[in-house]
Amino acid sequence: MQQTKGQALEIRLSAYIDGEIGESERTELEALLARDDDAKALLERLKAGSGFGDTAFEDFLHDPVPLALVRQIKQGPGASPKTERVATVAATVRNVRIWPRVAAASVALMLLGGAAGYVIGAANNAAEPTNVASARGWLDDIADYHRIYSRQKDHLVEVPASEAPKIETWLAASVGVPFKIPQLGGKGLAFEGARLLVANGKPVAQLVYRSAEGEIFAICFLKNTSGPQSDQFEESIRDDLGMVTWQRGGASFVLVGPSAHVGMQDIAESVAATI
Template sequence: MQQTKGLALEVRLSAYIDGELGEAERSELDALLARDDDARTLLEKLKAGSAFGNRAFEDFLHDPVPLALVRQIKQGGGISPKLERVTTSNHPKRSVRVLPRLVAASVGLLLTGGVAGFILGSMANFVDPAAETVASPWIDEIADYHRIYSRQKAHLVEVPASQASHIETWLTSSVGVPFKIPDLTRKGLAFEGARLLVANGKPVAQLVYRDREGEIFAICFLRGGNGTQGNEFSETIRGDLGFVSWQKEGSSFVVVGPSSAAGLQDLAHTVAAVI
């Protein structure tokens, strides 16, 4: 059991909420709460802050991980020294636990004002701002398609790689985008075949590749774009998938792969140069 006598009331009440006090100290705080309105108000604020903090942390755990962080971990960047110093601090354990609760309680109180909505809205959507603006709805649909088809074994593609010439003719006429199937063997990717998809009510070509670990990558494109130049590549992430998109000659292209793939940007540049 914790011994909090002599510490700030916030610390003592935090231990009280967590049920970490001995019987004598808990009885002492019960008596204080029975006679002191300010103490009761502080207790309620801490309880509200704890509940709010738990919900916010749960939401944070489900937020998309930024591509830069995923790649740093993939490449062995690890945790920054500054973060390690914070997490291995020699502060008392109770103080470390109380601080987030007090902060959460303060933020929880702001919910009664107009400022909190903006703060929480910004935190709940923790994604790269640039990626959010460039990601068009068709990429969201491609993400749904990719998650479904990439799990297929016998029916990964609609037309197999052995019919490459037919794929080029078929998809060029269907989508309206002339192209050549990129040879990505030097990138460790084997061409598996192709599919015809639909996004934003338009036909979309999907060229499917597999790497040495069995991960599925795809090149998707459709007619139409926003007029940006072909050398402007935009990255975004949708859960476990990473995307690099660009525009070229009136068409939109995107390379799709696991969000942990470190070479996705380089792969997109290669594809753009040869497709």
Template structure:
């Protein structure tokens, strides 16, 4: 048995699994598997692939031999018997040792079995590596989720609520300001949006982007729900410009000011959304 020292871990473990390692290397692998979680995980995958290949081979042996294959074997035997019985330089074929042909088939079958089982183990590993690579590529090119995605999801749910639109109703405005300022770390005033024909309904506390986030809810004369949401962020000097975005049927206008990020949320089809956001950005 040849040494596998210096070869990749998968090769060494495959040889270990097949009983093809020298005794001293078997002890090395035993110690490695006992101490290394990653090595054990690779070993289990190889073992699983080998067992899968063995089961598949067993099933193949149990299947009936196709009639075409039987006919072809018989035909090949008949042609061999009818072939000229001369070897090299006119020597009779019978001079060739008789045991040579019969010894070939067990060797070929054994070799085929080793290749089949090895292929099963290697195929399993390749499949695992391809899946991991595909997931990594998907994660690399997928757009990163932001707090605005969370806000859009919340708005899509809460805007459809009738009796349970808010946690704290509008008639407890003083408590809303105290509660949400303390919870988010952002000082604010409740914007009066009556000029935009919006009525304040109350507030909720959310979690967006992993941070506590305030949600102030308003309703217009058509019973459409709008929201102002904000959370604490890295401080900046001054204020950024308004940025519009959409999440399907949800429109968002966001900006940052001081130590907070803000967004006004409403139906994407509403033409007044940017004007509402401008009013909020100057009063909140």
């Protein structure tokens, strides 16, 4: 239990919220709260700040993580100093309990004090371009599809690889993107077949591959002529899935596979060169 007597009331109330004070201090603070409306109002603001901070941190934990960082962390001993710094920061976040709550409460106080209109207005003005938001939405759909279909044993694909010419004609007409099925045997991937998906309200072509270890990879693409076209490769991770995205010829592409696979970008570059 902490001893907070003599410290700022914000810190004492934060420890009270966390249940980290002794019985005598708890009794003292509860008596103060019962007779002091200002202290009671401060307690409510601290609680609101705690919820605000918890939500923001939870959102941070669920943000996509770069594949390179994930693989670096998985290396364990011998990880680079950058990885060690990340681990140190994570440990600090776990150990420090009171000050983040006070900081979050300060943000809540600012919002409650009259700055909410400015913050909300700035957020609206800084909204992401439509094409970026759409790209994020369709990738989320693709990740959900992949988790479902990659577990199918007898119905992994809609049209098998033996009908490759039909797949190219069918999907090109359905999606509006002409393509050739990439042959990835040199990368250890065998073509299994294809599916037609719908993501973010648009038809999406999915080409499915299997590795010698039985891991499932997929190339997905849809027509996208909005915004600037860039063939730069971007890697990210969504839980157990790694994703490499790029744009080319009026279409958006993504390679999906196991997050632990170290050659994702190399495969994506081969796909981009041949598809």
